[in-house]
Amino acid sequence: MTSFLLRDARLVDLDGGGTPDRPVDLRIVDGTVAEVGPGLAAEGLVEVAADGRWLMPGLWDQHVHLTQWSLTAARLDLAGARSAAQAVAAVRERLAEWPDAPVIGWGHRPTDWPEDPLVSTLDAIDTDQPVVLIAGDGHHGWLNTTALMTLALPSREGVVAEGEWFAAYARLATMLGDDGTGPEAVLRTQELAAALGVVGVTDLEFAGGPDQWIERWEAGAGLLRVRVATYADGLDDVVERGLRTGDVLPGCDERARMGPLKIISDGSLNTRTAWCCDPYTGPSPLGFPHGQPNQTPEELRELLRRATAHGLDVAVHAIGDQAVREALDAIAETGAHGSIEHAQLVCRDDVRRMAELGVTASVQPAHLVDDRDATDRLWPGRGHRCFAFRWMLDDGVTLALGSDAPVAPLDPWRAIAAAVHRTVDGREPWYAEQAITLREALAASTDGRGTVAAGDPADLVLVDQDPLGDWAARLPAPAVAATWVAGRPAHADM
Ligand SMILES: [Zn+2]
Numbered sequence: 322m323t324s325f326l327l328r329d330a331r332l333v334d335l336d337g338g339g340t341p342d343r344p345v346d347l348r349i350v351d352g353t354v355a356e357v358g359p360g361l362a363a364e365g366l367v368e369v370a371a372d373g374r375w376l377m378p379g380l381w382d383q384h385v386h387l388t389q390w391s392l393t394a395a396r397l398d399l400a401g402a403r404s405a406a407q408a409v410a411a412v413r414e415r416l417a418e419w420p421d422a423p424v425i426g427w428g429h430r431p432t433d434w435p436e437d438p439l440v441s442t443l444d445a446i447d448t449d450q451p452v453v454l455i456a457g458d459g460h461h462g463w464l465n466t467t468a469l470m471t472l473a474l475p476s477r478e479g480v481v482a483e484g485e486w487f488a489a490y491a492r493l494a495t496m497l498g499d500d501g502t503g504p505e506a507v508l509r510t511q512e513l514a515a516a517l518g519v520v521g522v523t524d525l526e527f528a529g530g531p532d533q534w535i536e537r538w539e540a541g542a543g544l545l546r547v548r549v550a551t552y553a554d555g556l557d558d559v560v561e562r563g564l565r566t567g568d569v570l571p572g573c574d575e576r577a578r579m580g581p582l583k584i585i586s587d588g589s590l591n592t593r594t595a596w597c598c599d600p601y602t603g604p605s606p607l608g609f610p611h612g613q614p615n616q617t618p619e620e621l622r623e624l625l626r627r628a629t630a631h632g633l634d635v636a637v638h639a640i641g642d643q644a645v646r647e648a649l650d651a652i653a654e655t656g657a658h659g660s661i662e663h664a665q666l667v668c669r670d671d672v673r674r675m676a677e678l679g680v681t682a683s684v685q686p687a688h689l690v691d692d693r694d695a696t697d698r699l700w701p702g703r704g705h706r707c708f709a710f711r712w713m714l715d716d717g718v719t720l721a722l723g724s725d726a727p728v729a730p731l732d733p734w735r736a737i738a739a740a741v742h743r744t745v746d747g748r749e750p751w752y753a754e755q756a757i758t759l760r761e762a763l764a765a766s767t768d769g770r771g772t773v774a775a776g777d778p779a780d781l782v783l784v785d786q787d788p789l790g791d792w793a794a795r796l797p798a799p800a801v802a803a804t805w806v807a808g809r810p811a812h813a814d815m
Pocket residue numbers: 384385386525725
């Protein structure tokens with residue numbers, strides 16, 4: 322179903338130009354918003370009642386490693402379970418959602434539970450799927466009998482611990498017949514994202530590239546819009562096949578497209594390999610007090626030239642300020658088009674150059690929550706130049722938010738909240754002068770789309786409260802009632 326009439330939706334004012342006070346109707350035809358207005362006639366279309374909920378363009382995560390995130394996200398998080406009963410309830414909930422998938426949970430810590438984790442407790446759950454719950458400290462597994470049999474372990478009433486468990490854990494992926502990265506797992510990951518209102522991702526996974534997504538699409542695992550990057554080692558193949566950025570991948574529909582050439586030009590803050598103008602504090606175990614580039618200037622330019630000549634955008638990972646400067650130099654010299662990924666530490670002048678060159682800043686605000694202490698320690702006096710979103714927007718740089726999942730969870734709302742409040746964990750805001758407004762952060766999460774209007778693709782999300790309200794100060798985000806990708810339902814909870 323890519324045609325329907327959405328009745329009584331409040332438009333979220335992403336452009337800031339004002340929206341109707343009252344809910345409106347939207348006619349969606351063949352995956353496109355054909356008409357927006359009050360009291361539209363259904364004219365034979367199926368009607369979907371929005372009941373006055375808020376409607377905005379669907380969210381994008383512009384930097385994910387989707388295979389890695391599938392592995393992480395598929396594991397049921399039981400860190401919050403306070404009893405065996407709570408853990409079992411979570412397992413039941415997961416099975417209700419995905420009845421045909423084994424349940425792999427992690428994070429439970431039964432030391433303070435009122436009852437012991439027993440095999441019979443898990444066996445009381447009506448399922449033929451293996452249930453494997455990995456303890457928070459990694460030292461035991463709590464399995465149901467099906468899982469014990471699958472892993473060829475003797476039956477018992479207690480958990481599998483220590484040496485016996487470590488050996489079994491190593492066999493987990495193969496014995497379950499799905500290593501967590503197959504089409505079904507990747508589809509489930511997309512379902513989780515759609516439940517957060519995500520309609521598209523830029524997949525910068527290290528291995529796999531376009532062919533892996535073509536296989537996934539063939540297997541029916543397409544749900545979101547996906548832009549698939551290639552790395553330098555896949556560039557020859559992409560060029561040979563004539564795939565340009567934006568092209569629909571062979572055998573796929575319009576949702577799966579070729580993305581950019583991804584280039585990792587420097588390292589990271591925590592490993593002290595991000596390439597900086599000033600040295601890191603403290604000893605430099607790797608022998609590079611400023612971090613270092615991963616390519617020579619010639620190598621970087623050659624990659625940019627090649628990509629540009631063959632119609633590919635570039636996505637240049639640059640975390641340190643020297644790496645950002647070098648990337649901008651190379652982009653200016655080669656005429657390449659695309660983004661700098663991360664741009665975590667920047668010099669003021671380079672932000673202006675980024676705007677002049679039309680380079681998108683593809684940034685991950687949630688990292689500021691994780692990296693603030695390391696920044697103060699390793700880059701003292703430079704924190705005000707980190708995650709400099711205010712400078713970027715003030716200078717006219719296009720900002721595109723992402724998560725870098727699995728480094729941070731694939732959750733655009735968390736990225737938005739971090740960009741707006743410069744904290745999400747109750748600590749004081751970190752360099753609040755670099756904060757952006759909620760409207761700016763939302764607009765940086767919709768792949769350039771503004772207030773929903775006729776002519777837009779029907780990549781839409783319907784939420785239970787106003788996304789421009791005060792939710793961001795206290796996560797959780799507004800609940801997502803429905804998500805559509807090109808007019809197709811990707812999530813519904815209403
Ligand atoms: Zn990444």
